[in-house]
Amino acid sequence: xxxxxxxxxxxxxxxxGSGDALVMIYGSVDGSAQIFTPHLPELSKDFHLLxxxxxxxxxxxxxxxxxxxxxxDDLGGLLDALGIQSAHIYGGAMGSRPAxxxxxxxxxxxxxxxxxWAILANDDDSDRQAIGNFGASVPPDRAANLKEHHGxxxxxxxxxxxxxxxxxxxxxxxxxxxSSKGITAPTLVLRGDTDANPExxxxxxxxxxxxxxxxxxxxxxxxxxxxxxRLLQEDFRALFREFVASLG
Numbered sequence: 001x002x003x004x005x006x007x008x009x010x011x012x013x014x015x016x017g018s019g020d021a022l023v024m025i026y027g028s029v030d031g032s033a034q035i036f037t038p039h040l041p042e043l044s045k046d047f048h049l050l051x052x053x054x055x056x057x058x059x060x061x062x063x064x065x066x067x068x069x070x071x072x073d074d075l076g077g078l079l080d081a082l083g084i085q086s087a088h089i090y091g092g093a094m095g096s097r098p099a100x101x102x103x104x105x106x107x108x109x110x111x112x113x114x115x116x117w118a119i120l121a122n123d124d125d126s127d128r129q130a131i132g133n134f135g136a137s138v139p140p141d142r143a144a145n146l147k148e149h150h151g152x153x154x155x156x157x158x159x160x161x162x163x164x165x166x167x168x169x170x171x172x173x174x175x176x177x178x179s180s181k182g183i184t185a186p187t188l189v190l191r192g193d194t195d196a197n198p199e200x201x202x203x204x205x206x207x208x209x210x211x212x213x214x215x216x217x218x219x220x221x222x223x224x225x226x227x228x229x230r231l232l233q234e235d236f237r238a239l240f241r242e243f244v245a246s247l248g
Contacts, residue, residue, distance in 0.1 A: 006077035012059040013052035017044025021087035027095025032058030068173035071098040187216040192224030
């Protein structure tokens with residue numbers, strides 16, 4: 001697996017294929033780029049597929065703190081390091097936030113945007129749910145999942161993530177409820193119609209993203225909860241290919 005020094009930190013990613021670049025970002029502490037590796041054999045037939053771990057998470061450099069903009073800056077830095085001017089950008093769960101912000105701040109670098117299980121902002125109720133899910137008292141099965149994705153220091157990674165997510169500077173930087181109206185990239189918004197953690201991934205956020213972004217598609221899967229690209233892999237690939245084909 002390749003690594004690049006991006007903005008002074010090691011950034012790990014998986015890479016396969018050729019053609020237009022497609023960067024898939026997960027971003028939440030309950031997973032990492034590993035969850036998208038099943039897409040490598042199929043999507044790499046059509047795209048230069050890149051699966052990075054964000055700073056502080058997965059196999060990228062683990063840090064104690066960082067500026068909220070670091071994930072957006074690192075995405076641009078990785079593209080620069082690989083000589084890629086523009087790419088299709090996918091963001092799932094928490095990863096939808098740097099993906100949306102990157103499209104807002106760097107419109108010329110985004111061929112298309114896909115947000116899966118979108119989060120446009122977080123409030124106190126959302127923070128309490130996240131802390132309950134990933135705080136110090138996680139059950140053994142959740143601890144094992146965190147260790148699988150982040151290594152032996154998973155508890156420190158989870159603490160970093162929760163401190164970042166609940167900080168006021170992070171909330172302000174990633175409050176996209178209004179600013180997402182400025183996104184011009186063709187955008188695919190998708191998710192299920194229900195959720196085990198509706199405070200964290202409100203259905204209304206996906207609907208609002210579709211309403212705010214003029215050139216967008218919205219796909220809501222009935223009787224399904226969770227991340228579409230992670231759990232409905234064939235459906236995701238078919239829909240994503242149809243979406244990209246529509247761009248001409």
